[in-house]
Amino acid sequence: QEYTLVKMRVVQPYPEKLKFAKKSLKNKPVFLVAATLRPETMYGQTNCWVHPDLEYVAFKLNDESIFVCSERAAKNMSYQGFTAKNGEFEIITKLKGQDILGAKLNAPLSFNDIIYTLPMLSIKPDKGTGVVTSVPSDSPDDYAALTDLKKKPAFREKYNITDEMVLPFEPIPIIEIPDFGNLCAVTVYDELKIQSQNDKEKLQIAKEKVYLKAFYEGILIVGEFKGQKVQDVKKALQKKLTDSKEAVIYYEPEKTIMSRSG
Numbered sequence: 001q002e003y004t005l006v007k008m009r010v011v012q013p014y015p016e017k018l019k020f021a022k023k024s025l026k027n028k029p030v031f032l033v034a035a036t037l038r039p040e041t042m043y044g045q046t047n048c049w050v051h052p053d054l055e056y057v058a059f060k061l062n063d064e065s066i067f068v069c070s071e072r073a074a075k076n077m078s079y080q081g082f083t084a085k086n087g088e089f090e091i092i093t094k095l096k097g098q099d100i101l102g103a104k105l106n107a108p109l110s111f112n113d114i115i116y117t118l119p120m121l122s123i124k125p126d127k128g129t130g131v132v133t134s135v136p137s138d139s140p141d142d143y144a145a146l147t148d149l150k151k152k153p154a155f156r157e158k159y160n161i162t163d164e165m166v167l168p169f170e171p172i173p174i175i176e177i178p179d180f181g182n183l184c185a186v187t188v189y190d191e192l193k194i195q196s197q198n199d200k201e202k203l204q205i206a207k208e209k210v211y212l213k214a215f216y217e218g219i220l221i222v223g224e225f226k227g228q229k230v231q232d233v234k235k236a237l238q239k240k241l242t243d244s245k246e247a248v249i250y251y252e253p254e255k256t257i258m259s260r261s262g
């Protein structure tokens, strides 16, 4: 499986736990890296998700910048030429998702200059990097999780998330899809009467409803490829992001192969 790894730069002031590692960071840029299949949606990023209870690592790349992601993903990256020595990666510090919640980020292409790192409880530890970028206009999971945080002050408090990190951020219309309008995730969320990010079955149906339709019939309504079909610009946007070093290509081994080899 090929993903686009979007580099979301951590902006000062760093979270306490990253400051601790500052000596070894030597002002090198630190990125939370999110695996996505939808590079064409990056205009609509409103926040980044991490799981509060999952473990993440900060490790050094061969260009000395720092990536934060799951240890499993770091290991995969070390076999894909990201680090100085094949199969090896130098962990600067281990972190819990909790430790990076609230971190300020600058994300490529996003219409928001600054977005925040927020908690999502449905993040799968064994997929991608464990860091997920949030596009609530086009991803039902993201819209559900953002709506949960907006609706439930107690949920924000539990994770020390302030109002300013959540309340100003609305889904941004970026792709027009026939029958679904320009906020397809909001459309299906309402249609299926989804209640929260824990509504697993409905969210699965919601995703299936929009996925193929977005790919084959979606039209970008923003950015330099405005007016073009999603299927025609996906590759071009991936290339734009990798050429500008705001993203890299990352491969995930098939799970069946992983389990066969132990």
Ligand code: ZZB
Pocket: 035, 036, 037, 038, 041, 122, 123, 124, 125, 126, 127, 128, 129, 130, 131, 132, 133, 134, 135, 137, 138, 139, 140, 207, 210, 211
């Ligand atoms: C931006 C985005 C915009 C995404 C969208 C989806 C959608 P798939 O197809 O099942 O492989 N993702 C990545 N890693 C994780 C994880 N560890 N746990 C939970 N979710 C994760 O799903 C790939 C997508 O799942 C990725 O693409 C990422 O969210 C999320 F408009 O990135 B996506 C209808 C979906 N729309």
